[in-house]
Amino acid sequence: MKCGSAILAPDGFGQLKAGTTFYFLISDGLRNRARVVMFDEDGQQAYLVTFTRLEFEEALRQGQLVEDFSHDWYAPWIPKCSRISQQQLEQQRVSPTESYDAKLNRRFAAIAGLVAKAPGILSADNLESLISQHAKDLKPQQNSTRVRLWFLSYMIFGENKYALMPNTHRIGKWDRSSKTEKRLGRRGWQSPDGGYPVTAFMKEKILEGFRRYNATEKSEDTIYRNVLVKTFGCRSRNGCGKEAFYHPNGQPYPTFDQFKYWVKIQTNPSALRNARLGQSKARSQSGSLGSFSDKLYNINQIVEFDGFYPSAKLVGLTEGTAQDAFCVVRGTCDYSGAVVAIGFAKGNETREAYRMALFSMAIDKVRFAELFGLTLEPDYWTSHGLSKVLVFDRGPAAGMDTETALDWLSRLELTPTHSGQSKATVESSHPRNRKNNDRPSHLQSEFNFVQAARAEILQVIKDNKTSDASGRMTEEDWVEEFSPTPHNIFKHYDSLGRNSAIGMPFETAVRTFLTSHSVSIRRDAVYLYGRKYNAGSLINTGVFDRVARSGVIQAQAYVLTMCVRHIWIEIEGVLHELSFVLTAGIDPDSSDISLYDLRKINEARLNARSLRRAENPAIVQGLNDWFEHEAGISAENLKRMPGSSPKRDGASRRDESDTKHVLGGK
Template identity: 25%
Template structure:
């Protein structure tokens, strides 16, 4: 422990504003020894001179100064006990474990000695005085006794002032050897712009142009460097590109050719301008290295690559469905068209991922670009049982493979279609809190961004992948991939310790069951009818031939509604439209509003084609093709009738429609007619 003594208003020989350190209390001499450490700047030099002065008080005066005086005033001396204190010039490294720092063992300078070697050398020099400190403290003049030891010190004689300083430092600060460390870590921190050095040329002399070839950096030059960087850095992009811009536009410099073919920068009026190294030095010193990087690289890249870890996104969340993240990504392969061998625009996949368990709660799809319908499809997938979702998508999904059902209590999406009013309006019905992430900052939505498929860039010409799967088949494949990730992704790091040890939790599905089993779920229940009305795409279905049609797809009325919806459709015309809902891109099922009831309809194909691989977009193209062919066929029928009449006249010489029309009924029972018919039959 180090005892610090101060005299707020001065006391005896102790001055106000000076910090003293308690060194020794000698009983034989009835006195108290105090030490003050001083650091003075040297004239015309950045070096600082350090020394220690010894102060003596009688023990009676010292104890009197610690007590309250007769007038009731406070004590004249104030004692402060501090653990691990360091000398004033070493306070910047106070609390650091210098024994564990490699820099303390690294040799530097011409002496090839490490800082630890210097400390040990100083300790060796004062060791004889430490062993004889009782004799020194009982002497009438301890400083004189220390000077004698300084002159006898080994391996060489030591300066008396330095010897006394090291001796007092070692004893005052708990005999810790690192208090003897020279403060060389403060080298270079002196003010280069001080008027004390205004006539000095700083830095290493130029070997090529001479020791006096340079201009001294002035505050005005530094201001131009900093202001020029803030003005031109973003447009230049790099530090190497912005320096020439500042030299030309802020300092007025130009370029000229030298006789040897090299180029150099100069000022037409001979005014001073900084060298490139001075740009780096003052920008890093005044603006800061991190701020320079931020201006040049941008906030997003700076945060992604250089910002320290601020914690996990799931910190502060304890329930499944307490918060989920939505985002869309492009499927790596382009789907094949159902109509031809061409390929369609890329398929976008929307994933809704829970922030706590890392499980995908729902998926949605769109073609070409992401839209609000794809995000609403992902919400629809999340709120219905997954075997039912698989049936609607034409595949089979087991309950155990995807057990989650419900709407999250809070949603986070980017500022794209996922955060549009079309999506927020439906979420407001269940008071679901929706948040938006900053633009172009995927790190803010890392929970779902980490779920996206990764593509590896290859050197050479650009290339892309074409799939042999149609849009619906590619959607089905992506759903199977989501099921696999929910079964196999590693969530052991985000799972509680008890879940890993006792329940062997390793996958998102395992962690979901663990949380739900303990009642830690915030998922909201939504009925199937409400899910259809809120999250599926509203459309109009038209009646024709006793069936309902949408974009070329035919939907049959189930038997249970033959007498209601089926009978009504028969009476409807093609212009009659019924309000309905469909899953985007998927034509397998539709739901129609009739009589306040939501009725599910199944799409049907031709008798010889039971598969429905076309999306609603492709079905619309098929319907247009049917209409075009029907129009062409009408024109063809007229032409064929004209042709048959011409052929008939050419071969028979008579018109197609010849003869006359009479009133009444024909008389087929006359004897003449019966005889002619009999003869014709016999001939046949």
């Protein structure tokens, strides 16, 4: 215990009352004296209490007096400004006549003589008399009570000049509820003595009116006007050339400043900001509450999903015209910021695109890229495995069947609508478009859908390897001396086993996430919308031999809709991966088309076959007419005769001889 230590008397002790804090001043062994100081709540007076040293120490041993170790060494009457720098307090003042520094220096000058002789004064029998005499000797003379307060405060609170700070933070905090005769505060320049005081009843009506008529599209003036007219019953009139509100019955109503002030006082700042700006805008203008990754410790612990639309137009398959871009769905690891999943959909965002993204997350990325005709190095994209916690927005993915995902999914979180900050990790990872104020234009790509999907896979690899992830790096990460990119963070923690993903066999991922479509198994191949697929493993099953005996077999195959280079068909419980059958006359690049394009080609094929069936009779009849005109005889002049072929007689032999003679035969 030292000078300035806070002391409590739990049950009271002598002059010390329970529940009051006292401050230790001195323990004088020569005079067998211990002194403590008590301050009043307002910091206006200091009271000195003296004990014998033996009495004081015995009270400490018996627990009648205990030290309060939570004491922060600030004067108790200035809690509001105790931890604020003096410079900041000066900046908050309005039109000061004397700076705080000058005020503190003036007060310290009044006690400087006492501080110089402090050891002798604190031990003196007549301490208060010495302080009073010192106050009278000052020029100009000072109030002895005030000088005693300054001196004891300075000595107790660390001999710090800051302890002499004036107690001004309570100024203006008195209760005004009983003052209802006239409006309080500064006099107005338009009507110095006009207006009404804000009573408790008026406060209730102000808050009630604001809650009823507030709307984000309304200005403050509109809300105030609606409250005055519809809640307070005021009207508008023109008097002395000025428009003003009045009440027909002379009842009180608030001014605009009173209305704003009491709305602010009676509402939570955050709630008021949400009410005036809307939740989304208020959140965007509020301070950061921390990063989503701050509470995570593993990669793939949480993965956020969201879709976006590339701005460039694509090339149509048949005519080469500009086509609307497709939707790209990305899944981003909250901890590392790495993109770990990607899916595609033609046109709008669909649930199938999210299922494709989950499929890509579950399987090895080298295998996934191969399905699009890309040969990927293993180190390009290292993520592999499903996260057990997914975050979707309330779009098409919100209807995901979670019952079928119980084996691997532990939590599915749906963010509020129009709340991008709820999944800020994936939102911030989307590619950005540069904007300007030039005349309208659009970007035209030379990619078709599959080529654009390949480009998006490349973009994921670029983003993972080049994005700045410095904000996600810990001190331990910097020591490892790797570049702060999502790819490196993911790779580092994966090598340490800090990966919350779970594995899934490729065949299970196909059955779980890919869409099934009808196929026809014929004697030579499997047909999906007219396209031939085959595989050696399928031939070995003998299914084509069975088809040759029974005709066509209808079955279901799993399809990656954005690229139909491969399909998967299940025969007798075994999943077979089939590849597109390329013949000598087919361009190898034609294998890389989407299911949507394959459907268009199949539709064109069916239309052409229908056209052939419709044209055939007319073509044959036209040619028959031409033949009859040229030959003078009908091309279809056959008639059926009874009996078998006639026997060779003399007449038939003569006809045969004449025919040979005409044709030059022998």
